[in-house]
Amino acid sequence: MPNTGKSSFLRAVSEATPKIGDYPFTTIYPNLGVVKVANEDSFVIADIPGLIEGAANGVGLGTEFLKHLGRTNLLLHLVDICQDKEDVYEDIKKIEVELTRYNKDLSCKERWLLLNKSDLLPNELIEELKLYLLSKLEDRIKIFTISALTGSGCQELIYQTYNWILEQKKK
């Protein structure tokens, strides 16, 4: 979704300096960043422009953006939590629908939900939202709470991502 903090997240975890804006569609081309982890290891993260309803049919250059997702190993799906919990859920479902419509393989890819903008919501409400989402989402998806603005939760997420990449390499 546009304006959820994807470029802010890329800035928080890498040395990339993508444009950030308080309006949708700030990013119109993917941005890449190198995330440095322990032992001088690193991995690449891509900030893909926001998708909207109808993306799989080309709305808002959707197919252009969706095609980049096919080249990734893990999808980090950023969600703006500063809205009613029903709307957060709807936003998540909208993206799931577009992924499935575009390509079944994409919808089967490992995807983690990043509840972003945690600095704007009290912890109790975030916990409530998490439980609500877990009860609504069938497949017990992995959920992280982060703030791309303050960096809260970002380092932990990066370690988990790195570990996941290492696990995949072993397979």
Ligand SMILES: Nc1nc2c(ncn2[C@@H]2O[C@H](COP(=O)(O)OP(=O)(O)OP(=O)(O)O)[C@@H](O)[C@H]2O)c(=O)[nH]1
């Ligand atoms: N308070 C707060 N604001 C945030 C956070 N992350 C992003 N923002 C703000 O949200 C707005 C959108 O941020 P971007 O990083 O440009 O969002 P984006 O998802 O890349 O947006 P598009 O490129 O338009 O799809 C900006 O005003 C950011 O400062 C966060 O964790 N907390």
Ligand SMILES: [Mg+2]
């Ligand atoms: Mg952006």
